[in-house]
Amino acid sequence: MKVNGPRLTWLGQAGFLLETANRRLLIDPWLSPHEARLLDPAAFEPVSEAIDWVLVTHEHEDHLDLPFLRRLAQRSPSAHLIVPAPAAALAQGVLPLTPLSPGERLDLDELELRVVPAWHAVNTADGYSDGDGRFVGYVIAGAGPTVYHAGDTIPDPGLEAALRDQAVDVALLPVNGRDAEREARNIAGNLNAREAVELASAIGAHTLVPYHWDAVAGNTAGAGETADAVADLGAGLHVLVLAHEIPYTFA
DSSP states (O other): OOOSSOEEEEEETTEEEEEOSSOEEEESOOOSOOTTBSSOOOOTGGGTSSOOEEEOOSSSTTTSOHHHHHHHHHHOTTOEEEEEGGGGGGGTTTSOEEEEOTTOEEEETTEEEEEEEOOBOSSGGGOOBOTTTTSEEEEEESSSSOEEEOOSOOOOHHHHHHHTTSOOSEEEEEOBOOOHHHHHTTOOOOOBHHHHHHHHHHTTOSEEEEESSSSBTTOOOOTTHHHHHHHHHTOOOEEOOOOBTOOEEOO
16 A cells, blocks of 8 residues: 655665555565574564565575565565566565666656665675675655665775765665674675764765564674764764664655
């Protein structure tokens, strides 16, 4: 069911539902059971009806949740899946599919989708990189504030350069950080809270929504660390910590 929107609902981890007056978009939805989950998956029904687009940032299973997407295809068969081009083979036959690469744009009716790079790793032994388009983020413009979802990423000058002229208003950023102990367990990390604040400030966002801090045992961060970092850095940012599955409507 469409809303007056724009409205944003956090589904846990990196998952969001973005609703406008005419469109419903899922970004990195992870709703399948997993032994490392600290919280139950979000309810299936509210995020499976009348979905128009599903945006996936990379192939890790907490972002490309193929079991969920197969279930979604039964409830929203016209939903269209967007993935980084190198991950397209993994998602073939699940939903109508569009592979995209950094620098490309796509018209989503009244919305415009812009693809930007991210710096991550499938396996930590490979080291962090942009993966030649294997890891991406998305900028969504055209209905209310311009929203940037970073996917999974660490800081990189190339990331700031790609975002500098995107006029981002609301930055959705991972804040769980990274360290040698987790990387030894093959857990590729992300921005920490301070780095997320620095990135949001550098690209001119006015609001930062932290994610990826909540859902996986042994890979969490404190909910208040991002607000503390804003205070420590004197950054002129609003930090919006969303509750799971509670919609937030932008003014």
